[in-house]
Amino acid sequence: MRVDDFDFELPPERIALRPATPRDAARMLVLDGDATLDRGVADLPDMLRAGDCLIFNDTRVIPAQLEGVRGEAKIGATLHKREGPRRWRAFIRNAKRLRDGDTIDFGQKVYATASDRGADGSFALDFAGNEPVEWLLQRAGHMPLPPYIASKRPTDERDADDYQTMFAREAGAVAAPTAALHFTQALIERLNAADIGTATLTLHVGAGTFLPVKADDTDDHVMHAEWGRIDTATADRLNAVRKRGGRLIAVGTTSLRLIESAAGEDGVIRPFEGDTAIFITPGYRFRGIDGLMTNFHLPRSTLFMLVSALMGLERMQGAYAHAIREGYRFYSYGDASLLLP
Structure with missing residues (x-):
């Protein structure tokens, strides 16, 4: 499909720079079959059925944004995937000033050597020393807010809490699974009382989730x-x-x-451990899930393509137009949608 098919205009003021307080006070647009309902996250127990199960990602965001120098050159690094005990693949800002074998000084006695430049401009970074890399990042890194927030304000102490879900346990993500940011203990208790179950899995979200689709056709995009x-x-x-x-x-x-990576053609979900680069676009047949709670996504993004695969492109274009008209807040710190095909 043409990537242009997934474009839309979003007024800049619709981009949320802070989450709702309390978290479950966010609004929620419900698409239930043909119905379009304006609700709130707090209404979720009433929107589901007894016996349903919500599936959460328990990954924990690490402070994966680093600022350093290589000689006189300023180098920015966003870690996005672990490749070994001390090696991370990173997107580099000012990459033209970096060569294989160069050492970057990130301050706080944190050093890394760059190598193995990728076709996408990324580098492998091997961190020096014996301390766990997670300790080094706690010392020198900061929370990797999405660029559409970071370009409008600096990261601060609030983000250390705001950008973690209540389920965060397994350290390794460089972006939050933001739909789960809306949940509170009080909401979970109400879901339990309504006989709506919960389960957790782990997917370490990479910074690639924020990359624009540069191809003209979805068939040419590499996840x-x-x-x-x-x-x-x-x-x-x-x-x-x-x-x-x-x-x-x-x-x-x-x-x-x-879940879709782990589900077979028969719809049975099997144990899974490893990498997934699944790319879901309209025409995909869903095997393992029956619905999705998610935030509002960027135009021309793989995530807007995914929700269009679930609900239909025309349906999602109409829903997003409705959300913009009605003042819903978009992206990571924004409002939610509940999609029930």
Whole structure:
């Protein structure tokens, strides 16, 4: 399909720079079959059925944004995928000033050597020393806010909490699974009381999620791989939900992509551990999920393509036009949508 088909105009003032307070006070646009409903995240228990199960990503965002120098040149690095115990693949700002073998000084006694430049301009960074890389990042890194927020304000102490979900446990993501940012303990308790279950998996979200699609046709776009895991107990539990007639509702496109990577043609979800680069566009037949809760996505993005695959491109274009007219807040810190095909 033409990438232009997934374009739309978004007024800049619709981009949220801070999350709603409290988190579950965000608005939620519900597309349930042919119905379009303006609701709030707090209404979620009433929008689902007893026996349904929400699937969360328990990845934890690490402070993966680094600023350093190579000689006189300023170098910015955004880590996006672990490649070894001390090696991370990183997108580099001012990459033209960096060569294989160069050492970058990120301050706070944190150094890394660049090598293996990729076709996308990324480098492998090997961190010096014996301390765990996570400790080094805590010392020298900061939260990797999406560029559409970071370009409008600096990262601050609030983001260290705001940009983590309540489920964050497994460190390794460089972007938050933002749909889950809307959840609070009080909301989970109400879901439990309504006999709506929860389950967790792990997908370490990479910075590639923010990259624009530069190809003219979706067939020519290459996704960046991300590492994920679904253990046997979780796979068995999710299959049992469906066998009983419940629906599996992914919370976030990251949860959805991992479930679809693990599901066979028969719809059975199997244990999974490894990389996935699944790219979902209209025409895809969903196998493992029955619905999706997600935020509002960028035009021409792989994520808008994914929701268009789930609900139909014309349906999503109309829904986004409605959301813009009605003042919904977009992107990572914005409002939610509940998509039930």
